[in-house]
Amino acid sequence: MRRTKVDRRVKLHRELAEFIDMDLKMRGASVILCEIYGKWKGLREKEKDHEVVWPPMVIIMNTKLDKDDNDKWLGMGNPELLEYFNEYPAIGAHHSYGPQGHHGISVLIFESSTTGYFEAEGLG
Structure with a gap:
């Protein structure tokens, strides 16, 4: 059961990353994705669960x-x-x-x- 939850989370994470990448490409953004991800507040925080x-x-x-x-x-x-x-x-x-x-x-x-x-x- 635990394996299924982990697999589903990884799949959702990949889908979100693909969506963000597609959104940035459609807007003509020339930003490297790693730089964007690092700027999201909450991702740097120690607390893991953010709404x-x-x-x-x-x-x-x-x-x-x-x-x-x-x-x-x-x-x-x-x-x-x-x-x-x-x-x-x-x-x-x-x-x-x-x-x-x-x-x-x-x-x-x-x-x-x-x-x-x-x-x-x-x-x-």
């Missing part, structure tokens, strides 16, 4: 703007948030709302790729 949010996301705080006539909070919408962080190529945004309106917490979502991961990390 990765996928697609890559960055939480943005304090996105409340004002209150409306009904005393509910208004906040940045998707266009404003994406424009504010236009230096980073996020592909979308979501906001947290409750009974009092906008919570002031938003999430920028990046592309589901190695490139998206590094773009999100650059903002985070």
